[in-house]
Amino acid sequence: MFPLSHMMKSFIRKGRLNVIDADGRRHVFSGGPGPEVTMRLTDRTLYRSLVFNSELAAGEAYMNGTLRFEEGSTLRDFLQLFSINRLSLGSYPIQKVLRAIKMRFRKRQQSNRKGxxxxxxxxxxxxxxxxxxxxxxxxxxxxxxxxxxxxxxxxxxxxxxxxxxxxxxxxxxxxxxxxxxxxxxxxxxxxxxxxxxxxxxxxxxxxxxxxxxxxxxxxxxxxxxxxxxxxxxxxxxxxxxxxxxxxxxxxxxxxxxxxxxxxxxxxxxxxxxxxxxxxxxxxxxxxxxxxxxxxxxxxxxxxxxxxxxxxxxxxxxxxxxxxxxxxxxxxxxxxxxxxxxxxxxxxxxxxxxxxxxxxxxxxxxxxxxxxxxxxxxxxxxxxxxxxxxxxxxxxxxxxxxxxxxxxxxxxxx
The missing domain is CATH 3.40.50.150 (Vaccinia Virus protein VP39)
Structure with missing residues (x-):
């Protein structure tokens, strides 16, 4: 599940995230005290897309049912865990580089011309x-x-x-x-x-x-x-x-x-x-x-x-x-x-x-x-x-x- 597991180790500073991969293997990422969430990924392409476009990939995977929650966990639990760890995600090297690149396209992303x-x-x-x-x-x-x-x-x-x-x-x-x-x-x-x-x-x-x-x-x-x-x-x-x-x-x-x-x-x-x-x-x-x-x-x-x-x-x-x-x-x-x-x-x-x-x-x-x-x-x-x-x-x-x-x-x- 590399490179996703590498990013998750850096990402989860508070709480605990249990990830069950597409082959049924469990991966545990934990930090200080915080909420615990268990999610299952059923699509192997998520291992890469969640690293290079985290928010887009997570949202689409939930919509498509390829990211789901188990053992009593909910979407709310996951998004709370994501939110309280967002700063550590933003400091991950790949995320910093991608953010710098995306900032160059802000004008196109926010275009609201008449029509x-x-x-x-x-x-x-x-x-x-x-x-x-x-x-x-x-x-x-x-x-x-x-x-x-x-x-x-x-x-x-x-x-x-x-x-x-x-x-x-x-x-x-x-x-x-x-x-x-x-x-x-x-x-x-x-x-x-x-x-x-x-x-x-x-x-x-x-x-x-x-x-x-x-x-x-x-x-x-x-x-x-x-x-x-x-x-x-x-x-x-x-x-x-x-x-x-x-x-x-x-x-x-x-x-x-x-x-x-x-x-x-x-x-x-x-x-x-x-x-x-x-x-x-x-x-x-x-x-x-x-x-x-x-x-x-x-x-x-x-x-x-x-x-x-x-x-x-x-x-x-x-x-x-x-x-x-x-x-x-x-x-x-x-x-x-x-x-x-x-x-x-x-x-x-x-x-x-x-x-x-x-x-x-x-x-x-x-x-x-x-x-x-x-x-x-x-x-x-x-x-x-x-x-x-x-x-x-x-x-x-x-x-x-x-x-x-x-x-x-x-x-x-």
Whole structure:
């Protein structure tokens, strides 16, 4: 099983991995205290592919059933073991060389030109609304929730997130708001229900635009909330407020200047934008090959250093910055539980391989936020230093005010 066994000896620094090879032989790799996992490999080609493209090969092998778990071990156990040992894997000589080579192709991997961006979005978001209803909250928010208290439901935490974003926007009656990457429309409708504002939501997903439009009609908000199938680069302003949730991950590093230049152009001097995005606390890198191939083509969650440098170049003030460090791990755990409860329906919609693919995605993503380097950040931006209050108390005050206002509103659509 060489060269895989050689890499595994270096890789497993915490916990214990028992590998049963295609001939039934058991290989044990152990380090310090940690979880124990037993997996079986039934395809000999994995001995090599797991060394030269670990994440892609592991994900595909699980999807294909050639990597499976035994003796009470689960995929979650394996991905937890993988996550807590990820730094030692990255320091393995072959992995370091391969990473350096792959970094040269980052621009191609993160290409999101007009037209191609819509194809990338359709690959993931146009799987069908019925599919996403199986594991998202009632209002279909597909981004990190905000858990204010232990034991809150996913629905409560997602409402908390919308309330927090609304507070940071500092809305006033008569304002025009742009929602870039509006999803199924819940944020746009929430803002219009709370305040007398006009909201334009743009998305590149046909499925999302159609359902969001129907939801706005059903909620009686069509006169103030509009959803369009449009690239944000084609939007014309101005807008008093701009918000973008879970879309920046699909921009790509080499399009960041284009993104922030557009934000700057769309706002007046006293305008405010709030960006909600996944990032990571480690140096610049790449999205995993498996994630790019099967889940999010063209996607990348940036290092903060990659964002700040471009913000500076576009003469924008960062007027507030907040990090949600573990909230997405909890969100993904909720999604994963709901997914498993509806797994038979997923298989009926697609097939077993698709269900395995999404299991791998949801659990691996959770581990990236629970024990890896991923986080979520809220960045408030403006062309003016005093566009937002200079004391941060207003965010808390606004949230309390909105909690009271919500009591008199029907926000279930």
């Amino acid at each position: 191609q961006a819509q194809q990338n979005v359709a690959h993931h978001y146009d799987l069908g609304n019925d599919f996403y209803k199986l594991f998202l909250d009632e209002n279909m928010l597909y981004s990190c929730a905000y858990f204010r208290e232990p034991g809150e439901t996913l629905e409560q935490a997602q409402r908390n997130k919308l309330r927090l974003l609304a507070a940071k926007l500092g809305l006033k009656p008569g304002m025009k708001v742009l929602d870039i990457g509006c999803g199924w429309g819940d944020l746009a409708m929430y803002l219009a229900a709370l305040e007398d504002v006009e909201v334009l939501g743009v998305t590149l997903s046909k499925e999302q635009q159609a359902l969001a439009t129907e939801r706005a009609r059903a909620a009686g908000l069509s006169d103030r909330v509009t959803f369009e199938l449009r690239d944000y680069r084609d939007v014309t302003g101005p807008f008093d407020r701009i918000v973008s949730v879970g879309m920046f991950e699909h921009v790509g590093v080499h399009h960041y200047n284009e993104f922030f230049k557009k934000l700057n152009a769309l706002m007046p001097d006293d305008g405010v934008a709030v960006l909600h995005s996944i990032g990571h606390m480690s140096p610049p890198g790449m999205a995993s090959a498996w994630l790019r191939k099967y889940i999010f083509p063209g996607a990348y969650s940036p290092a903060l250093s990659e964002v700040f440098s471009v913000v500076e170049q576009n003469s924008l003030w960062v007027t507030d910055l907040e990090f949600l460090r573990v909230h997405y791990a909890t969100t993904l755990a909720h999604w994963g539980e709901r997914f498993e409860n509806n797994r038979d329906k997923v298989v009926a919609l697609y097939d077993e391989r698709f269900a395995r693919m999404w299991e791998f995605y949801l659990i691996s993503a959770e581990m990236m936020f629970r024990t890896g380097s991923q986080l979520v950040f809220h960045m408030q931006l403006s062309r003016s230093r005093d566009a937002a209050p200079i004391v941060r108390d207003y965010i808390t005050d606004r949230q309390r005010d909105y909690i009271e206002r919500e009591k008199g509103l029907d926000l279930s659509v």
